[in-house]
Amino acid sequence: MIGTDENRAVLHVEVIFWSGKRKIPPSLVSGKYCPHFVVTGTTEYLGVCFLDGTECTFDTPALGNAQPLYPDTIDYAPLENNAEFLIYEGANAVGKGRVLGRTVPYKVKQQRKQVPYVPNCIYWPLGDPSGNGCCHL
DSSP: OOTTTTTGGEEEEEEEOOTTTSSSSSOSSOOOOOOOEEEETTTOOOOEOOOOOOOOTTTTEEEEEEEEOOTTTTTOSSSSTTOEEEEEEEEEEEEEEEEEEEOOOOOOOOOOOOOOOOTTTTTTTTTTTTSSSSEEO
16 A cells, blocks of 8 residues: 555565667666566556666576665555566566565664653653753652
8 A cells, every 4th residue: 555664665576687678687786777567467667676686687587676666656566475577667678577575664663752760859741940850849
């Protein structure tokens, strides 16, 4: 679903780039290769950016990790485990792939602010007029 952590999941994929469609295979490790995936049976372009991966050679499987580019505006749910897709650069299909798995971002739990212990004081959340947060008993 749009805007959720699930929609921001890093996709672990296996990809094959076809010879004759590009001059050289893309670099999956540069963090600059941002194609579109189109899941088989659909027409929606899903923009991704490769974070890392193995070295590519034409017509040979390579592994990579891709991150959705537009998780707040596009639904990436069709890229579920084992989903097959074509890789597009503009209007040109340059390869194909399959989703091997997903890693949902780890959500860090916010720590509650700790109130310092001051003996013989009552804590006033807004503080007393002197600003020290205590009222002596």
